[in-house]
Amino acid sequence: MNTSYQTLLLEIDDAGICVLTINRPDKLNALNDQVFKDLDKAVSSIEEDDEVKGLIITGSGDKAFVAGADIKEFSEFKKDQATKLSQRGHRVFQKIEDLGKPVIAAVNGYALGGGCELALACHLRIASATAIMGLPEVSLGLIPGYGATQRLPKLVGEAKALELVMTGRFAKADEAAQIGLVNKVAEEDVLQESKAMLKSILKQAPIAIKNAILAIRESGSSSGYETEANLFGDLFNTADFKEGTTAFLEKRKPDFSGK
Ligand code: CAA
Numbered sequence: 001m002n003t004s005y006q007t008l009l010l011e012i013d014d015a016g017i018c019v020l021t022i023n024r025p026d027k028l029n030a031l032n033d034q035v036f037k038d039l040d041k042a043v044s045s046i047e048e049d050d051e052v053k054g055l056i057i058t059g060s061g062d063k064a065f066v067a068g069a070d071i072k073e074f075s076e077f078k079k080d081q082a083t084k085l086s087q088r089g090h091r092v093f094q095k096i097e098d099l100g101k102p103v104i105a106a107v108n109g110y111a112l113g114g115g116c117e118l119a120l121a122c123h124l125r126i127a128s129a130t131a132i133m134g135l136p137e138v139s140l141g142l143i144p145g146y147g148a149t150q151r152l153p154k155l156v157g158e159a160k161a162l163e164l165v166m167t168g169r170f171a172k173a174d175e176a177a178q179i180g181l182v183n184k185v186a187e188e189d190v191l192q193e194s195k196a197m198l199k200s201i202l203k204q205a206p207i208a209i210k211n212a213i214l215a216i217r218e219s220g221s222s223s224g225y226e227t228e229a230n231l232f233g234d235l236f237n238t239a240d241f242k243e244g245t246t247a248f249l250e251k252r253k254p255d256f257s258g259k
Pocket of ligand 1: 026027028030067068069070071072089110112113114115117136137140142143144145146
């Protein structure tokens, strides 16, 4: 797998956990054109690499996860360029959400605007005690453009999403956990606790995890139950289903092959 990028650092450990770090610390890891190009390529190569079992996304330095889209870069944009910018953001973040492997955002500081939206595209979010999250786009005369208007209400409800987006106010880690914007606040090291959670997921049957992600993504849609039934049924053809049920009946731990 290619691990060399201008704006990202990629590391893979023995457990198959890939840590992808957005690496523009002097700009609080703001998402510019190059970050999107790199993310697009990196997520494809993570998808294709069977050695990678799960992904953690975090930010470089101790101050920020990602402080948003790069404001300087789009400050002179006109309508068409801005619409395209938003659409590219949607495509790349959807690719993260669609990755058939669990993705955790280790939110290690400011996660604002597009940075908060990047965290929302991950399957789970763990915040450091110092994390600060928010969608301050209205203070720039904008609305969130990388998916928050769609993903945020699913997590925190429409009223809280409207409150956060219309006030543009920041939420500290504890509030973020309380409203469901993050799954939990790390007691100590956010990266280690993200790895620990990912390891507990990776002990389970991989295709079941993938199907769980696909099914839960459709919650609230008219085809959600049909999707669940199909994905549930598909799992009965897997070796991991045989192994999981046999291990239960034999009172031993399962050894999943991911097949
Ligand atoms: N875009 C471009 N540069 C950014 C940036 C961003 N979103 N956020 C921070 N930076 C840069 C700063 O310009 C500064 O660069 P210089 O040293 O070259 O001046 C550097 O990062 C450090 O930032 P600060 O000096 O501002 O650090 P601070 O500690 O005083 O403040 C902060 C931290 C509160 C996060 C502040 O940087 C801030 O408010 N950043 C912008 C947050 C924001 O509005 N995000 C939303 C962006 S719009 C968006 O994301 C649209 C969308 O939905 C697609």
